Amino acid sequence: MKSLTRSRGIGAVLFVCALVAASGCRQGDDLGPVADPDALTNIRAAFSQGGESADDSAAMPTGTGWATLKGRFVFDGVAPEMDPYNANKDEATCTINGKAPLQETVLVDAATKGLANVAIFIRKAPRVHESAASPATESAEFDQKNCVFLTHVFPLTVGQTMQIKNSDNVGHNTNIEGKNGFNQTIPAGGTIDFTPKKEETVPVSVRCSIHPWMLAYFLPRENGYYAVTGPDGSFEIPNVPAGEELELQVWHESATGPGGALVLNTPEAKKRKWSKKGRFRITLPQDDVEEIEITVPASALGG
Amino acid sequence: MKLVLRKLALLCCLAAVTVVGCDYPDPDFRMNMVEAVSNDTGPEYQQEISDVLGAMFGTPDDRHAMPGTGLDQGRLRLAAGPTWTAEGGSNHGLYRRHCVHCHGITGDGRGPTARFLNPYPRDYRPAVYKFKSTYNPSKPTDEDLRRVLANGVPGTAMPSFALLPGSEVEALVEYVKYLSIRGQMETELIRYVYDELGEEETEDENGNTILDPNGEPVMRRIPLDVEKDAEQREVILEILAEIVDGWNAANDEIIVPEEEQIPDDVRSAAEIAASVEKGRKLFYGTDANCVKCHGPTGLGDGQQDDQDNWNKAHKLFLASVAKETDPAIASAKEKVAETLYPVRNAIPRDLRQGVYRGGRRRIDLFWKVYAGIAGTPMPGLGPASEGATGTLSEEEMWNVVDYVLSLPYEAPSRPQKALPENPNAISSAG
Secondary structure (H helix, E strand, O other): OHHHHHHHHHHHHHHHHHHHHHHHOOOOOOOOOOOOHHHHHHHHHHHHOOOOOOOHHHHOOOOOOEEEEEEEEEEEOOOOOOOEOOOOOOHHHHOEOOEOOEOOOOOEOOOOOEEOOOEEEEOOOOOOOHHHHOOOOOEEEEOEEOOEEOOOEEEEEEOEEEEEEOOOOOOEEEEEOOOOOEEEEEOOOOEEEEOOOOOOOOOEEEEOOOOOOOEEEEEEEOOOOEEEOOOOOEEEEEEEEOOOEEEEEEEOOOOOOHHHEOOOOOHHHHHOOOOOOOEEEEEOOOOOEEEEEEEEEHHHHOO | OHHHHHHHHHHHHHHHHHHHHOOOOOOOOOOOHHHHHHOOOOHHHHHHHHHHHHHHHEOOOOEOOOHHHOOOHHHHHHHOOOOEEOOOOOEEOHHHHHOHHHHOOOOOOOOOOHHHOOOOOOOOOOOOOOOOOEOOOOOOOHHHHHHHHHHOOOOOOOOOOOOOOHHHHHHHHHHHHHHHHHHHHHHHHHHHHHHHOEEEEOEOOOOOEOEOOOOOEOEEEEOOOOOOOHHHHHHHHHHHHHHHHHHHHHHHOEOOOOHHHOOOOOOOHHHHHHHHHHHHHHHHOOOOOHHHHHOOOOOOOOOOOOOOHHHHHHHHHHHHHHHOOOHHHHHHHHHHHHHOOOOOOOOOOOOOOOOOOOOOOHHHHHHHHHHOOOOOOOOEOOOOOOOOOOOOOHHHHHHHHHHHHHHHHOOOOOOOOOOOOOOOHHHHHO
16 A cells, blocks of 8 residues: 555656656757857957958959850650649640640650750859840740740840740739749730849749649849750850859759759769769860760759 | 655655746747758858857847848837836837747747747748738838738738837837848858858869879868958848848839829719729739639639748748758758648638738738739739839729729629639549
């Protein structure tokens, strides 16, 4: 009897402790660090001295003349089969003979194995050729038909006008994320102009809220040193600065790197010192037309 | 005797736990982990970013606003820090008194009650606000934020703070902007670190790359060392200036309707009916497309498969967790994913209830029709910025406003809600 009481007593103490431990003292699910008081004070003191402009010698042009960078992205592996878009609204317009169009996440040319819709662009150009400084055309058309954006990866030079067209007989709205922010209704058969003002460091998504399966990517850049690979995987960036190092960013919608950075671990990519951010550096001699071929294994696109 | 001892032990245990165990620590600003792990920000960079943010914005109990933020120090003083009342009766710690339980200490919309609310409280950190008078991508004006505080957001858990003295509302508006600017700076710092810092190859004194025994280059992490690196400081001050410019520009980006297009306050029943009829045609037409989301009955039962920016960001993040191939990053992402609330779809407004979250004045509805609702699927019908082309004319947009305002009173107003469509119906056929 006595031992029973004792064990009950101990049990109660344990129970209360367990209860408190389990529920009472839960401190939430906060992750991540907190500012260190000493570091904070020192940095604040440094800020009060202001900053100092970047050492311009690093960014100063060191080369002269121009060159052309062209090449191809070649897919290595079995090209994935694309599923149809989940077109469950306005079927009369958004499907063709009852079938929804196929998605465009990974497009590989059957004959050449070329990989389409890879964006490649110079991160920071030390100099800009006049042909790349101002856009060749004032505007570029961005169309949609059968509830599919007809240009899947759409680059633009800041200052150019994007003519957002709707070739369908139903209304769409074009919702562009990122620094420029745009979301406007595009009437059936109509066109709305949009002139982005800010550059993006990687392509941002373009969607239609009325037909949420619709998806494209938009890349506004300060200068014309960008290209998006065509159906055969080829690209060309003319008139790039020669005689100095250029850093190129490579992006693909399905690439596994942060923000869609195309990360490659192939021996040829290693030779180019391809980074974990999908970047590589290259220096071209004057008037050179450099042709590069880059193999993209299926694993780099999550395959 | 022993029984007394045991009781005493039990009491001591409880007392000890009460005194020690459940002590709430000082609140901290925690990092935006979705941004951090999405941008591959390692623990060292996370600490350095936290330190820089701490230097620029202080801590919850010791706030700091650099002069470059342009924020009003006096107002922030009233709103920030712990709650207390001075002898003269002035209230301090207003944010923690009125806001923190929903909007959270960082303004991340994750206070203790947030999980139970629908819609979730606003996350201030992306600095995107829905109910405002400016163009879609523009920041709200102070007046816009003040109006939300004064009226609350009808149909949500956000109450009206109309009973607070004006000075306290001003202080809270300032603090919301402070948390927003801090949140923007945090995201920009994370992206700056990803874009410009990271690892680089090391070189010996002759400029040759140092290789490890396997012939791979030895990599070195470039620290975010704002204390020593004046260039980094300069870049960060430029980023701050750009963020602050965005806020300052809001007053120049207000949508001011053309005077002659604004319908008269006093109109005959026939005039109103004519405008409503025009608005009805636009509502169902393929120019304005309102019907697609708000539904053929206006009950908000059209397109319901989309999300607002905040929920979509989490949805995309969760999708990236499933796809992650690097085990270390995958585990970091999973930890963050566990803390997220369930993703909710953006349900278009039921226009027959006569409840308008952003205010029920005609100008409030006009702004929404014109600019859309920032951060949501709702698109605008007016020009996207000054001088741009609109989808509808201002007169037509006022017609839509008249039609929308007539919907709750349309008799007999008992339409049936459309049944949800089977989302797989077409994909299986294709």
